[in-house]
Amino acid sequence: MRLTDLTLKELWHRKSQLVSGLLAITLGIGVIVGIRSFSVVSEKAVAVNLDNLGANILVLPQSSSVDNYYAADIDASTFPEDYVEKLVTSTIPGVDNISPKLTRRIKVGNENIVLTGILPKSEIASKPIWQRGGIQGQQAAASCAPSGPQKYADAKLQRKGIDTLANNDCFIGSGIASRLKLKEGSKLTIMDKEFTVAKLLPETGTVDDDRVFANLHTVQALLGTGEQISAIEIMGCCSAISEGLLGKLRNVLPDTRITTIGQIVSTQIENNKLMSKISLVFLIIIVFVGGISIGNYIWGNVNERRKEIGILRMIGYHKQYIYYILVLKALLMGLVGGIAGYILGTLSAMWLGPQFSGIAVNPIYMYFFYSIVVAILISIIGSLIPAYLAGKIEPFSNMQED
């Protein structure tokens, strides 16, 4: 029996009190880990966005929010599909690759998926009126002078690769493929309609991994929306954008929200900056609240153990051993609180991330160590004053109660 063993036994002896002692620190660490895990993924999403996007203009219903590019079209309200024709017939220069989409969140069995209807190029091409507009077949990237960031100029929109998409075919994201165990050629039944998986899309780390792409008109029929869509993606020529393309588009479609993806991306970058600031603020709060709460807990513990501390002093332990058992206890509590907080924060982010913003969040293992280090530091600092005061307990405290 050494003092370390004594500390462990005492911790175990009063284990039910640990829950309240650890609450503040666990919640605090949990919130920070949650926010950070979430914003790291969404930062990554921004990066993927910048690299892979072809479309750089998004037409959304007036009421939609543009906080998150990947989720902007999900559950948005709709507008008529013939807006596409309006765009085409307006013959505004610098508009390429007009791509209407209709997106809804649905369930397949127990899995949440995002169903997106798109029009393959072959169908756009088959519409004579669109051909007249001269959209079809043009290579946007080539036709646009790279006046914007290079990323945009040579971007490859993944969805641009969809040349044909039969009515009964669908393309699925990697997340769905793995969760529903689907391969190319598998059958997938969505709302009583059977689709054939024509293609597995590579993992992107975005909500696209949870998307099923099917033919727009099939999706409209399934969802019963009629000829409605929730977004139009446009490849705008970069020089045209800087020459006021958005304004011209807004004149054609006055009751929509038209935004460049650059804007969305920068909104998202702003959001992430805000998140970082929030987590910094939380970090400061947790250092105070967590430290005070652990300090308060240890002080309660000291008072409960006055007699016992008196006994240890009586049998000859020096003050610093009293400091040792209390600071060690705080350290162990920090360890437990850090681990619990990390798990809590990570699981919450993994669970809430997809629900609120359609972003899949993965655990960040590095934060496991940060959580522990921060929690331990906070606990130790919080325990210093109570430990110091405990050192002042007189060695005869256990004899004077009678």
Added chain:
Amino acid sequence: MLIQIKNLTKTYQRHDGAINAVDNLSLDIPKGSFVTITGASGSGKTTLLLMLGGLLRPTSGKMVYNGNEINLHKEEELANFRSNHVGFVMQSFALIPYLTAVENIMIALNVKNSDKAKNRKGALELLEWVGLDDRTTHYPKELSAGQQQRVAIARALANNPDLLLADEPTGNLDPGLSEEILGVLKEINQNHNTTIVMVTHSPMAAEYGNTKIQMKNGKLHTHVSNVIAEQIN
């Protein structure tokens, strides 16, 4: 002489004025003696015992241990004095509730030596000596009052003290158990030549001493020493 105290005074400041709990008291305690202290409640017995054991610093006066004056002002020197020379037995047993009998003794042995295996062996021997070899892994609340006091005595002996201080060790025990515990103390005094100072309420217990002191208002009231009497004869 094991301990000599000279003009020892402990003054407590209280809201109703200062009180000398121990008042200018001088006393010599010979090596190997068994001193019993009686006196009315509040007469200063515990205060005197605490000072003898280096648990409480006197307001004035001095204490000489084995011919060396103890520096009463260095807290950690007093802690060393306690672990090296003194064992304590309390009326309330003063055991740590979440440690087993053997662990309560090991934690005392650990003050001077952190060898766990050796400490366990030593603690088991002590428990056997006080007759508790079948209760080593019991927690204090699983032991009777008499058994708890035996564990406390075993712990007090852990570091081979020259001086054993007991404050009403039988105060919480019924007469039968009291005699058992007093018997253990007497054996320690006689077989190990450990000096014992015991505070007690009970005249019967006081008879175990070969030096009997009665206190009144912080002073010695009567002082009967058989040790000295024996030496004179």
